Amino acid sequence: MEAQHRRPNRARTAQARSLALWLAWWAVLFVLWLLLVDTVQWEELVVGSAAAAVSATVAVVLLRRGYLRFHPRAAWLGEIPWLVWDVIVDCGLLAGALWRKVVLRQPVEGVTIRVPFHHGGDNGRDGARRALVNFAVSLTPNSYVVDIDPEADSLLVHRLVPCPLDRVLRREAERATLSSKEETL
Amino acid sequence: MNAWLIAATALLFGLIPCAIVMLRGSPVEALVGLQMAGVLETVVLVLLAEGFHRPPFFDLALVLALLTLAGGLVFARMMERWV
Amino acid sequence: MSLVSIAVVVLLVFGVAVELACCLGVLVMDGAYNKLHFLGPAAIVGPLAIAAAVVVQESFSQAGIKALLTAGLLIVASPVLSHATARALYIRQRDHVEPELVGHLRRGLPTSGTGPDAAPVVGADMGGPGSDLGLGGRP
Numbered sequence: 001m002e003a004q005h006r007r008p009n010r011a012r013t014a015q016a017r018s019l020a021l022w023l024a025w026w027a028v029l030f031v032l033w034l035l036l037v038d039t040v041q042w043e044e045l046v047v048g049s050a051a052a053a054v055s056a057t058v059a060v061v062l063l064r065r066g067y068l069r070f071h072p073r074a075a076w077l078g079e080i081p082w083l084v085w086d087v088i089v090d091c092g093l094l095a096g097a098l099w100r101k102v103v104l105r106q107p108v109e110g111v112t113i114r115v116p117f118h119h120g121g122d123n124g125r126d127g128a129r130r131a132l133v134n135f136a137v138s139l140t141p142n143s144y145v146v147d148i149d150p151e152a153d154s155l156l157v158h159r160l161v162p163c164p165l166d167r168v169l170r171r172e173a174e175r176a177t178l179s180s181k182e183e184t185l
Numbered sequence: 186m187n188a189w190l191i192a193a194t195a196l197l198f199g200l201i202p203c204a205i206v207m208l209r210g211s212p213v214e215a216l217v218g219l220q221m222a223g224v225l226e227t228v229v230l231v232l233l234a235e236g237f238h239r240p241p242f243f244d245l246a247l248v249l250a251l252l253t254l255a256g257g258l259v260f261a262r263m264m265e266r267w268v
Numbered sequence: 269m270s271l272v273s274i275a276v277v278v279l280l281v282f283g284v285a286v287e288l289a290c291c292l293g294v295l296v297m298d299g300a301y302n303k304l305h306f307l308g309p310a311a312i313v314g315p316l317a318i319a320a321a322v323v324v325q326e327s328f329s330q331a332g333i334k335a336l337l338t339a340g341l342l343i344v345a346s347p348v349l350s351h352a353t354a355r356a357l358y359i360r361q362r363d364h365v366e367p368e369l370v371g372h373l374r375r376g377l378p379t380s381g382t383g384p385d386a387a388p389v390v391g392a393d394m395g396g397p398g399s400d401l402g403l404g405g406r407p
Contacts, residue, residue, distance in 0.1 A: 035337065036247075038330035091309050098293050098306075110302045138347030141308030146301075146354040158354060160297075160305045192280045192318075199288050202295035206303070213300040213357045217307065220349050221294050224311045224342060225287060228318055231335055232280075235322050243334035250338050254345035261352035265359040 018060055025056035071124030072132060082167050083136055090142035093161040110160040112146065115169050116176035117155040119148070136168045143169075153180070189236030193229045200225060216260050223253030276321045283317030286310070300357050304350050311346035315339035 033048035062068045100106045120126025130148060137157060138144040146156040153176055165173065203225065206218035227250045234242030286309055293306035315338065322335035
């Protein structure tokens, strides 16, 4: 009897979540439309509303059916200032490498390293972590991800100028080492 | 002639190294040259839009940025096995 | 010359210099793996500087907003393209489609430890001789 009550409640919660998601997508896309057309004439508002509604519907359907498994944590936004700093530092490293190559005529050869990386499962949270770690490492000019190896639980990263691991790679390597220790225990 | 058009002209010289890489490099090196040329041309279009005081021309730069991304991904995928 | 004009010229000169330096980097660096790094500053720093110049000149009008959107799109595209291109090259080398090692022999560079398959492992608790590049982060 209780299970029968729980099922409609779960369905209502899922519907409410889908509606909230749809509204969030619609709002973001509508704002993007307004930024692109730069006018508030009623015809543009109607067309923009309709276009945003269609796109929001497609987005929610894809998410509900599991084609898009991307559920990041809001706390990850806190990494952005560190990323900006890393980009600035890496631009300096690349400038130094270019100076050594062009002016000093010294050879500059990048190096590929394999960094332990906990691949995780096929869920939205781990998928978002893989995608965003890949994005963050490849955004900084001195490094980019060549391959993610799920069997070896590692990232193949190419770096032009050798230097200590940046914050994202260091954290992921520590996490991978911790999780492999837990598995052996 | 204004600063924007001068900057756009200066940037066009950047296409010469990109062309050298595309002509003389391996297929993947040529793809890198192509992507660099795409980024360069996007910036040139922004400069021209501002230099000629034509706000609608910014849409060209926006579309080229999107096409550089999409085209680069298509080429990269093709180059894994089929080129 | 007003302050706005000076700021615009400084930003334009900086943006153009970064773009041209990155083009030079793509030309002079050996190998696609090394060339790819210079896509980063070209797609992030250069367009941001140019977009900032447009915003300084036009404020947050249609032109300024579209310039910022274009720069934002390039910033998002750059790591995606770098990874996709590097992965394509890695798969070509792994499947022997790309003779990068043969190219290295021709240029007289050492073949050991240059390809991704000879990659040293770097870990959070690894130190000592394996990480002589100083890449092992000690906890």
